[in-house]
Amino acid sequence: MMRWPVLATLSLCALTTLASGMPSSERRVELDYLLTQDCGSCHGLTMKGGLGPALTPESLAGKPAVYLQTTILHGRPGTAMPPWRGILTDAESLWLAERLLAGEVGR
Ligand code: HEC
Secondary structure: OOOHHHHHHHHHHHHHHHHHOOOOHHHHHHHHHHHHHHHHHHHOOOOOOOOOOOOOHHHHOOOOHHHHHHHHHHOOOOOOOOOOEOOEOHHHHHHHHHHHHHOOOOO
């Protein structure tokens, strides 16, 4: 009966991941890659700006995560910022916005 605690812990982790809408660890690696390669082609490899504005915590200060998420999902019509819905889910785009705000990208 030594196996039960392990099983219970594992399923609890799976539930927490689902409930928070956090991307799986595999998907997070893909999202990080997307962020530096695709987003980085406009916003700079270290998010300090290029064709697109800098996405560093300093330059995003005061902007709510949901506002950034909306920009990521729908793009900015009339600018070079493309919409990413269809490629990214709601939860994934919010997760990316939060990573940018926390400065956990491009370091
Ligand atoms: C083809 C170039 C291009 C690509 C690729 C691109 N962006 Fe952008 N992005 C822009 C431009 C240009 C703006 C500024 C739009 C404006 O003038 O309002 C912008 C704006 C933004 C903003 C709003 C910044 C602010 O200060 O309000 C966020 C957040 C953002 N992009 C995130 C992303 C993410 C995440 C990706 C990748 C999934 C991405 N962008 C890919 C060009 C790009």
